[in-house]
Amino acid sequence: MSLSSLRIAVLIPCFNEEAAIATVVGDFRKALPAAEIYVYDNNSRDRTVAVARQSGATVRSERRQGKGHVVRRMFADVDADVYVLVDGDATYDAPSAPRMIERLVQEHLDMVVGLRIDQVQAAYRRGHRTGNWMLTSFLSSVFGQAFKDILSGYRVFSRRFVKSFPVLSDGFEIETELTVHALELALPVAEVETPYFARPEGSFSKLNTWRDGLRILGTILKLYRSEKPLRFFTAIGIFLALVSVGLAIPIFITYLEQGVVPRLPTAVLSTGLMIVAILSVSSGLVLDTVTRGRREMKLLAYLSQPPVNKS
Template identity: 35%
Template sequence: MSIERKDVCILIPTLNEVKTIESLIRDFREMGFSEIFVIDGKSTDGTADVARRAGARVEIQVGKGKGAAIIEAFSMIKEPYILMLDGDGTYAAADADTMLGPLEHGADHVIGERLSGYEKGALTRLNRFGNHVINVLFKWAHGRYLEDILSGYRAFTQESLSRLNLKESGFEIETEIAAEAVRNDLRIVVVPVSYCQRPGTPTKLHPLRDGYKIIKTIYRLAKVGNPLFYFGLVGLSLTLLGIILGIYVVYDWLHNIERIPMTVLTGLLIMSGLIITMFGFLGDIFLAYHRETNAELRKLQIQLDKLEGQKKN
């Protein structure tokens, strides 16, 4: 199967990208892509007007934030394939075929990995370290190492998008997409792409503030994606705290010093920790059963679709 250009929607979320949006749209049009959709976050520099003149379909988002813009745009796209990238000039149209290739062979979701092919100066040492930490934390929380979960270069099938329950309104949207893709057992492929320096436009991402939000999102989403990690982390922390206090209580007791209130607190901490950890185990069992049920339902749906196709023929 070969993906035709007319079946692909190029989705570009923008906010004050007037310096780069025209050339980016022109590059995609020269490659034969006709469906170029710009979702603009109320830019004040004329980005939307420039994008329209360059031949893109432009919509102004209703809400606020990158995540909100992407979620709104997904609901407006009808093409069977979506290729999404930032409009700031850091990603190249030349990598489009690399991104779309895995979809031809059955992938549901493709992530463009920037960290092994970035242009000199495109990522600071802090950026690289932060990305590595976040990728490792994501693996611990969600069970998959996806190499670059914060990449803004993504490709989807329309069917896979219908299985993602997206709610994040800010820069956490890429993290949520990755977590939802893992939770729904999508076939995810990671491919290397180039990553260029920003051409003079200031970044909208604050490394420390947004990094904290992303890490918090990874942990919060683990509640439904990996309950054993979500509850187990809290339970283990309480249990360890109780054991440490217990050692102190026992040490004083051996020296004929009784600490009744601290003894009660020690017991409560250890019991609470074990109970919360048990919630994690139970949640993990229910999640495994839920995934198996969904997998069987998908198989059944595929069989029904085949039967309907045979009846029509």
């Protein structure tokens, strides 16, 4: 199937990217001449909007600050067969887009992630590289499938994915949520290596290594709690039960030797912890049933959308 027969939408979220947006729009216009290019401005205070319009992009805005809000508006507003989501900072390789789309269509995938291969040392800050590795490893251990770059801002989606994805995140943790959604529903996905460049002069990263890293880690934990509640609350229950048993053993030994319970507060604490542990496991069992029903609803929403037909 030729790319020209597909309705392709290039979605570019941006904030204060005057120095880069013209390059991004121009590069993707050359790489995907038949695509509709949408620039969604998120309260820029420079000339981003004017430059994007002059470059020939369709410009829209989202006033609620945060990349998650922008992606939510994009996915709701734009109708297409294939969606290309890319940051507006000119760090991603536009010529890789046709290859990513072809793989999505030929292999009947729902998401193709651009695996960033940095071309210069300045493309990745050391803290971002380490944080990305730690978060990627943690996510793989939790959800059981290896991704090499969960924080990539360069992705290609099927219509099925976009129109069934409930965007809950507000900020840069949106990439984590996109990845978890695909893993939890066992959707067919892939990674494609793509060059990653340093920002052009005058363009600055909005990411804060520690603040945004902690927010992304918090998002993973929240998604783990909501998507795998039985494991989450059982782990808490086991921990509390072990602490309870550890406190109770000396009390039992003293009781067997002396026939008295000299540390009544400790005994009460041990009993309370064991009760909370049982309640935690019980909560996990109930929430696991709720999660299964919610997952079924997500799958029904996904299946209600037609697949991309490559014939």
